[in-house]
Amino acid sequence: MIERIDTGARMSRIVKHNGTAYLCGQVGEGATVTEQTQDCLARIDALLERAGSSRGKILQAIVWLSDMADFAEMNAVWDAWVPEGEAPARACGEARLARDTLKVEIIVTAAC
Incomplete structure (x- = not known):
């Protein structure tokens, strides 16, 4: 069975299938990479909770940056957010x- 949550004409915020949650891409508010990453990860936390999951159950994450020069700044936020020993494939x-x-x-895929 496929469950779609917050479905619109273009996409669903969450799609669940066979114990896996697929989240639509999340962006964040703020002027800096740090602020946007923090807000983006907070939105992911909220969606994971709605899906019956959590950051410790993330299977895969795909990160898109508008400029790879921001890689270290984004990683500083990411590394503090990911539970120790539970880093997903990324x-x-x-x-x-x-x-x-x-x-x-x-973009995140997680076990439920």
């Missing part, structure tokens, strides 16, 4: 994001 790349003000977008 990829990080540079991409042009949906708005010029966005610096980071994170």
Whole structure:
């Protein structure tokens, strides 16, 4: 069974299937990479809770940065957020994001 949460015409915020939650890409508010990453991860926490999961159950994360020069700044926030010993498989790349003000977008898949 597939469960879709907060479904609109274009996408669902969460899709659950066979004990796995797939979150839509999350971005955050703020002027800096640190602020945007913190807000983005707080939004991910909230969605994971709605899906019956948590950050310790993340299987995979895909991080998009608008500029790879921000890699270390984003990682400082990420490393403090991920539970010790429970780091997911992760990829990080540079991409042009949906708005010029966005610096980071994170996509997460987690066990429920």
